[in-house]
Amino acid sequence: RLFGISSAGGNNGYGHIFAYDVAAGTISKRLSFNVIQGANYNQEMFLYNNRFYLTGDNLVEYNPNTNIAVTKLSFKDLFDAKGNKSMVAYNNKIYTGIYVEKFTGIEGKLVEYDPAGNQAVVRGDFTAIGGTGLNGLTVFNNRIIGSSGKGANGKGMLFEFNPANNAFYAKFYFGNNMGEDPNPFLLEHAGRLYGQTIGGGHYNEGTIFYYEPDENAVYRKFDYGGGMYYPSGKLVYYQGELYGITTKGGYNNRGVIFSYDLATGTFKDRYHLPAAGSHPSYENGLILYNNKFYGTVRQEAGGILFELNPDKWQFKILHTFTAVTGTTPLSYPTVYNGKLYGTTSFGGSFNGGVLYEYDLSTSTYTVKVQMGDGFGTEPGAPLLVYNNKLIGTTNKGGNNNEGTLFEYYPANNGMIVRYHFSIGSGHGTRNALTLHNNKCYGMTAVDGPNNAVGSLFTYDPNTFAFANLHPFIPPANAQGLNSVTVFNNKLYGLTRMGGPLLDHGGNMFEYDLLNGQFKNLNDFTGENGRLPEGNEMLVLPALVAPGTPGTCKGIAPANINAANATEWIPFTDEEGKAVAEINANGNVLGNVRISLYTHDGETRKDEAGRFYLNRNLTITTQFTPATPVSVRIYVKKTEL
Numbered sequence: 001r002l003f004g005i006s007s008a009g010g011n012n013g014y015g016h017i018f019a020y021d022v023a024a025g026t027i028s029k030r031l032s033f034n035v036i037q038g039a040n041y042n043q044e045m046f047l048y049n050n051r052f053y054l055t056g057d058n059l060v061e062y063n064p065n066t067n068i069a070v071t072k073l074s075f076k077d078l079f080d081a082k083g084n085k086s087m088v089a090y091n092n093k094i095y096t097g098i099y100v101e102k103f104t105g106i107e108g109k110l111v112e113y114d115p116a117g118n119q120a121v122v123r124g125d126f127t128a129i130g131g132t133g134l135n136g137l138t139v140f141n142n143r144i145i146g147s148s149g150k151g152a153n154g155k156g157m158l159f160e161f162n163p164a165n166n167a168f169y170a171k172f173y174f175g176n177n178m179g180e181d182p183n184p185f186l187l188e189h190a191g192r193l194y195g196q197t198i199g200g201g202h203y204n205e206g207t208i209f210y211y212e213p214d215e216n217a218v219y220r221k222f223d224y225g226g227g228m229y230y231p232s233g234k235l236v237y238y239q240g241e242l243y244g245i246t247t248k249g250g251y252n253n254r255g256v257i258f259s260y261d262l263a264t265g266t267f268k269d270r271y272h273l274p275a276a277g278s279h280p281s282y283e284n285g286l287i288l289y290n291n292k293f294y295g296t297v298r299q300e301a302g303g304i305l306f307e308l309n310p311d312k313w314q315f316k317i318l319h320t321f322t323a324v325t326g327t328t329p330l331s332y333p334t335v336y337n338g339k340l341y342g343t344t345s346f347g348g349s350f351n352g353g354v355l356y357e358y359d360l361s362t363s364t365y366t367v368k369v370q371m372g373d374g375f376g377t378e379p380g381a382p383l384l385v386y387n388n389k390l391i392g393t394t395n396k397g398g399n400n401n402e403g404t405l406f407e408y409y410p411a412n413n414g415m416i417v418r419y420h421f422s423i424g425s426g427h428g429t430r431n432a433l434t435l436h437n438n439k440c441y442g443m444t445a446v447d448g449p450n451n452a453v454g455s456l457f458t459y460d461p462n463t464f465a466f467a468n469l470h471p472f473i474p475p476a477n478a479q480g481l482n483s484v485t486v487f488n489n490k491l492y493g494l495t496r497m498g499g500p501l502l503d504h505g506g507n508m509f510e511y512d513l514l515n516g517q518f519k520n521l522n523d524f525t526g527e528n529g530r531l532p533e534g535n536e537m538l539v540l541p542a543l544v545a546p547g548t549p550g551t552c553k554g555i556a557p558a559n560i561n562a563a564n565a566t567e568w569i570p571f572t573d574e575e576g577k578a579v580a581e582i583n584a585n586g587n588v589l590g591n592v593r594i595s596l597y598t599h600d601g602e603t604r605k606d607e608a609g610r611f612y613l614n615r616n617l618t619i620t621t622q623f624t625p626a627t628p629v630s631v632r633i634y635v636k637k638t639e640l
Contacts, residue, residue, distance in 0.1 A: 001022065004017070007041045017031045050064075059083055084097030086135070086137050106133040106149070107126070110123045178209060182195055206223075206224040208220075236286045240263060242260045254297075294306070298328045333358065352373070376398045403428070418461075421444065426468065431483040439459070441456070448472065452471030455469070480495055490512050492510055501530060504531065506532050546636065550600035587627060
């Protein structure tokens with residue numbers, strides 16, 4: 001049976017002890033608290049030698065077999081105190097606490113009770129070691145270890161009592177990042193003692209800590225709260241993981257650089273941005289160059305340009321932005337000729353931002369262009385490298401004060417405006433342009449043709465021609481605040497608004513560059529996220545399908561016809577992991593089926609004694625090809 005306590009009900013509404021019969025599935029009232037004198041109902045009963053013990057003004061013993069409760073002694077009469085509800089047993093003794101509430105606070109003591117002799121004696125005074133009352137107790141390594149309030153730092157403490165010599169002393173004082181106010185419960189696991197605090201730590205929302213007896217030291221294991229949220233900018237793929245940055249959360253609530261392992265699904269916080277020189281903006285993000293990450297974060301008074309080395313996660317500030325060198329960088333830098341180029345939205349001679357250069361070889365920061373009304377002001381998008389020039393956009397300035405599209409030539413420090421945005425064309429370009437087949441593609445977030453709220457556009461850097469491809473018209477789409485991605489001659493992008501949630505949703509779209517058709521692919525409804533902003537979709541290498549060892553497994557078929565006979569057609573398992581790709585090279589193959597077999601024994605050999613792969617693919621086509629067909633087969637690295 002399971003025994004417990006209710007805090008109300010029973011005779012006269014004082015609560016009662018109840019029992020639950022697990023086999024029968026029935027519950028029964030056992031004994032009401034108006035019969036049990038001097039015991040509190042808001043506690044967990046302590047089981048020792050087939051008796052339950054409760055505390056309050058008295059120490060009460062309850063016999064579940066006879067349903068009788070007996071007062072063993074009175075804490076009030078013996079010590080002029082009340083009993084604490086935490087109890088443990090060791091070496092045929094019960095240990096608990098008593099406390100007195102005084103004007104100056106709670107004063108508590110550790111008490112040892114001998115059930116055989118029905119005697120209680122004080123074994124320690126919490127006040128004498130800087131504590132208050134007892135929080136909780138546990139038995140660990142032949143010691144009684146517990147927690148108390150206050151301590152030297154006023155944030156709580158751990159204490160220890162040695163029954164062998166009756167030594168009682170403070171063990172550890174909480175405070176600072178270790179946490180504050182330990183809760184009553186301690187847990188032994190794998191030779192360590194684990195506990196929690198309800199405050200303190202990096203986020204001031206509590207910690208998990210552990211006591212290491214071999215070192216007689218306490219360590220922080222985990223910080224509650226804070227976390228990381230409001231992800232910013234695009235993701236970067238590096239060595240099988242996705243890396244990104246958040247605008248909030250972390251130790252300083254200034255954002256976190258994180259990674260996500262695609263193979264294991266492991267999410268890690270890699271670096272907590274410092275309190276000075278933050279926050280990241282929605283357009284910020286990371287770039288990878290020479291196995292190092294680079295990025296910017298904005299700040300009300302300036303911002304920073306930084307480098308992060310993933311080798312040992314070393315963070316280095318390359319430049320601190322000022323009113324003179326530009327303030328509020330809203331985008332990641334661009335690499336060109338071994339140098340970093342970027343913009344700030346404000347600061348500089350005209351407070352319209354600057355275009356800067358950072359030479360990694362000499363660690364030199366240089367303002368190259370002062371942004372003003374002629375060039376445009378408030379640039380916020382990353383720069384695009386094309387044909388020895390950098391192409392960028394601004395949000396304000398220009399002929400219509402709605403921003404510009406410009407080209408910068410690093411060789412001669414030349415700058416020229418190629419297009420002036422307007423209400424009719426749409427304006428508000430917040431993200432990088434995308435290059436495909438010698439043309440640039442991007443999105444605006446405000447206004448546009450046909451009463452749009454932003455649009456998809458193209459710019460030809462060779463003819464300098466600008467054209468809108470598709471207006472974002474609510475309620476279907478609105479606000480193109482992301483970069484577009486090219487895949488198989490199609491553009492894929494995200495709008496911040498539109499769909500069923502309108503102002504609170506957003507959607508994913510596809511634009512076919514061959515026929516000019518626009519199609520919505522997915523609406524963001526909250527459960528699958530909402531308000532995509534400041535990022536772009538990535539085309540990533542698929543993980544290799546593991547197959548089922550010792551089993552031949554059929555893969556979903558595909559139809560290769562005249563329309564797709566020159567494209568690479570992917571074949572994946574049910575989780576989207578790669579099995580093979582086929583380019584028919586113009587052959588119409590019809591229905592194509594693939595079977596995957598993975599061997600589960602020793603590596604096999606052919607008749608000549610040569611080892612060969614532990615997977616076999618059988619490809620069956622409806623029509624026989626007239627000319628050679630290209631096939632890519634995907635294998636795991638461990639199979640080679």
